[in-house]
Amino acid sequence: MRNTRVTIVGLAAVAAMTLAACTSDAGTTPEETSAAGEATAVATDDASGDAAAADCSGGDGTLRIGIKFDQPGLGFQDGSTYTGFDVDVAKYVACQLGYAEDQIEFVSSPSAQRENLLQTGQVDMIFATYSITDARKEVVDFAGPYFVAGxxxxxxxxxxxxxxxxxxxxxxxxxxxxxxxxxxxxxxxxxxxxxxxxxxxxxxxxxxxxxxxxxxxxxxxxxxxxxxxxxxxxxxxxVGNPFSEENYGVGLPKGSTERCEEINAAITEMIDSGAWEEAVTANTEGTGYTPNADLNPPTPAACA
Amino acid sequence: MSGAVLFDTPGPRARRNTLVANAVGGVVLVGIVVLVLWKLGQEGQLEASRWTSLLTSAAWVNYFLPGLQNTVVAALYAVVLSMAFGLFFGLGRLAPYAWVRWVAGTVVEFFRAVPVLLMMIALWLGLGFAKVVPAPQIPLVAVVVALTLYNGSVIAELVRSGVHGLPKGQREAAAAIGMTHTQSLRLVELPQALIAMLPSLVSQFVIILKDSALGYIVTFNELLQLSRQFGAANGNMLQSLALCAAIFITINWLLTRFADWVATRLSHRTSGRTTPHVAPPPGAEREEQVAA
Amino acid sequence: MSLFEQIGFLFTSYDIPAAFWVNIQLSFWAAIGALVIGTVLGLMRVSPVPSLRWLGTSYVTLLRNTPLTVIMLFLVLGVWGQLKIELAPDFNTNFFLFAIVGLAIYHAAFVCEAVRSGINTVPLGQAEAARAIGLSFLPAARLVLLPQAVRGAVAPLGNVLIALIKNSTVAAAASVATETSSVMKTMIEFNGNMTVLIFMIFALGYVILVVPIGLLTTWGSRRLAVSR
Missing domain, CATH: 3.40.190.10 (Periplasmic binding protein-like II)
Known part of the structure; x- marks a missing residue:
């Protein structure tokens, strides 16, 4: 079990390199993964910005992603399909890591069990309205933030x-x-x-x-x-008068600095390509809601 | 008629009075029903759409049937484990060694006095911290273990009182043909006590089914949880909870009827009493009781 | 921290006796409610009037087979949330009262059964003897039948009371956040390393509440037992 997990992480690293290559097919030379975000930003101007259109290959096996199953607009299970902003970001990031939609296994991650799921290796990453806090950083790693809520x-x-x-x-x-x-x-x-x-x-x-x-x-x-x-x-x-700042991050098992950097690159890519904006709009349609523009879209923080 | 002891066979006047009281009672009953319906109608709870959405296949396939399945699975696990637990500690309480009786007695008395919900919550959170059970299984395990500890202890009492409830002659007869204490227990007393216990076990199953609904508090996806989710998603909470209650009532009522039927069928197979009885209250010595 | 320091820490950081006091209050008022409703229902069930008997039987069948958790949620989400019936303007009092109502109507079904079984312990001969010496309905009931019935009902009523005290924790489902199970949950969430100790404190609290009642009802029902 442990061995396969190491392999998956390793493969993902390879996948990330491939992804940097594949998304920058406009001609930009693949750079260091940490700089991939900027590199691809230019490249995707002519790409559709739709994650599904990109070539999500290279990932091996399945990627287990923790999401909420019961939060409409963010992570919601509707029969066998999953919808919401967290799900859209998760799918986009997974694609950038080289995993197509059919390689993703969504796992229900109620708030109280998120740390546990990561620590025991039952999920590879969590997109579940997971606020980055110092207390949580003690036990898990965070990529992102990919959204600032209030x-x-x-x-x-x-x-x-x-x-x-x-x-x-x-x-x-x-x-x-x-x-x-x-x-x-x-x-x-x-x-x-x-x-x-x-x-x-x-x-x-x-x-x-x-x-x-x-x-x-x-x-x-x-x-x-x-x-x-x-x-x-x-x-x-x-109401539209937020009075706190919640930085939604991607929960990762402790010690996933490399994976974290890949995810940050993917998030930056999603924001720059306009797919992020699209996902926000699509999931909050008809409520007159716009995210706090002073803080959104966020810039992912450096990985620990 | 159950009230025969209080009332003499009615004469013409009593019969007339009964008739009048019956009519008055009927009117009051109809009045209550009308009042409830009026209040429901006023709050728009009688709108057809709030009720018809309960009958769609999506409601059953995605909510009520999976919920019922989880409830029944948890209850079945709990019943089987409770029986093992109950037999083990029940025999412990009948053991020839005082210290075994004392240990078994303490365990049984303790778990019968502690509210099931407290055990469930402590297990649910404790298992989360202990990381011995995969996270998605924690609610189920917490529900099953808590139900087992409580109901197993009740069954342990049933085993003990079942054996004690046998006529003294059974034990004496076994001793007379040269059986030891253990032989008498194993070959004569326990088989009869267990048969006599069967109806009580079925009624215990009703209690387990009902208590499994506590799993809702520890996020177990049982019938109540999913009924609540369905009600919240479709704006018909009252109707959805009413359906949930109706399902529970139907199943439990059928089980109770079954227990009665088993009791009458089995009464000739044992010298113990087969009418469903329940273990004495925590701390009590030996007493028949009605349980809640 | 040593065990005693841990216990000291828990008792100074959280008001555990106050949590138990909430459950005791819930149980007390619910017990009175259940006794009143249950006795009326019990009398209805043994009355010679068919409509009342039918009403009593239906009540017991419906309420006894419904999980208490469902009743609590039905009251809070259905009766309060949808039908907008309020028992008190203040939120906390309102839910406290709903919890008492839920506990009372649920356990009334069991009180009803206890009362009925108490009446059924009186042999038919007692009633016949009472009538034979010329007592009419009320004197016969008051002097001969009910005193014996009450004695027969002591043990089952004691069991209902024990169940009621334990079930008062289900008030958590009716949004009463100050009772023991909710307080215990909060304590464990913030002190995960002391889970077993916290559970034992609350568990022993209930053992102390419940076991004496068990002993008392057994002793009482033996003392009061009518030797036949």
Missing amino acids: QDLLVRADDDSITGPEDLEGKNLCSVTGSTSAQKIKDNYATGVNLLEQPGYADCVTVLESGQVDAVTTDDIILAGLAATPANQGKFKV
Whole structure:
């Protein structure tokens, strides 16, 4: 088991070199992997920017990618297909690493189990609204960030009384069990807010719709994804006043510096080619949501 | 009729009074139903679309059937393991050595007094930290082990009280033909006690099925979890949970009927009593009880 | 940290007795509710009026076969979330009350069975003897039948109470975040290295709550037993 994993990592490194070669077929000489991002940026101006159109070959075996299965707009399992922004980024990055779509095995990665899945080698990487924090860096490596989200509020479309966390005084707010986002609002912005904890955001949305709570809080892109589902279309809006900064990174097992650099190159490539923008728009359509432009698109940080 | 002890055979006046009370009771019942329907209608919960989406094949293929499957699988694992656990510790409580009885007794009493949910949560998080079980299997393992520890302990009590509940003559007869304590237990008492226990085991299965719904709290994808997800995704939470409850009620009701049937069928195969009975409360010595 | 230091740390960092107090309060009010509803249902089930008997039987069949977790979620997500029925304006009180209602209506089905089985322990001859000496319905019930029925119901009622105390942890499903199972979960999440110790503290808490009740009901039902 351990041996095959080493092989996979090794092969991936080779694949990354091949990828640098294949994506820069406009004539640019392949450079060091760390510089591949810049090199390919020029090259893909005439490419379609669509990951599927690129030649995703060279990867051996399967790539196990951890995503959320229950977060519409980010990572969502719909029968046997997977949709969402995290999934789109994951597919793009996988392709750049040399893995075609049929070589990807998506694994459900609930928030509480992400570190465990990486540490025990059950997934190769995780794209699951995974915020880069110092505490997590102690146990896992991060590539990216590939998106900067911020805590925000989701309210009913016809509710104009809430424009920020301060307006929640005396109102009812829903968040998911184990998340600290609601407590942050109670501590920092509105001490008189009523908190309801539910196991999933979808549950929060049902009580938001019926009027029993006035707002749902978590990262803005998650809220936008919820509001963009067909069942919720037109019923809710994201307030658009983010009050925190969450850097979504790609979770990797500790000690994957090389893999991290390859992924960063792929992310830069995705942003420069316009595929990133496309993925954001496609997954938040109809909610009036735009990511915080001051921070997005982000520049991946250097790998440890 | 169950109330025969309180009431004499009714005369003409009592019969008339009963008829009036029956009519009043019926009216009250209809009134409650109408009130509930009115409230449901007012909140738009009676809209056909909220109910018909429960009948689509996608609802069953993607949600209710996988959920039911997980519930039943967890319950079956738990039943089999509980029986092994129960037999082992039940015999431990009947052992000829005092220290074995004491150890078995402590284990059984402990796990019967601790809420299943506490065990489930501790196992769920503990297994996550211990990294001995693959992460995706953790919820299932936590549910099965917690249910086994509790229900196994209850079954251990059933084994013990089943053996103790046999007529004294059985043991005496075994001793009279020269059997040792172990032989008597193995060849005479235990087989009868186990047959007498079968209906109770079936009722214990009902309890396991119901408690498996606690798995929802530890993210196990059982019936309740998936019903909730379906309700959240389709905006019909009330209807979806009602269907979930209906499925549980139907299965448990059928199992209870089955337990009664087994009890009547088996009553001549043993000198123990076959009516479903449950182990005494934690800390108690020996007493029949009704369980929750 | 030594074991004692760990215990000291846990007890000073978290208010464990307060968590148990929430469960005790839940159990207390739910027990009263369940006793009232269950007794009424039990009497309905033994009454000679068919519609009431039918109502009592249906209630027991439905509630006893539904998982308590489903009842709790149904109350919070269905009755509160969709039907918008509120029991108190304040969130915490509201869910606390919903948890009590859920526990009470669920365990009422078992109280009903306990009451019925208590009444069924009274031999028919007792009623016949009471009537033979000229007692009419109410005096017969009050002086002869119910005193014996209550004694017969002590042991099963004690078991229902024990189950109720343990089941009060399911209030977590009704968004009551201050009760023991939720507090234990938080404690383990933040102190993963002390999982076993934290579990043992809460487990022993329940052993201390539950075992004496078991002993007491056994002792009580023996003492009160009608020798026949």
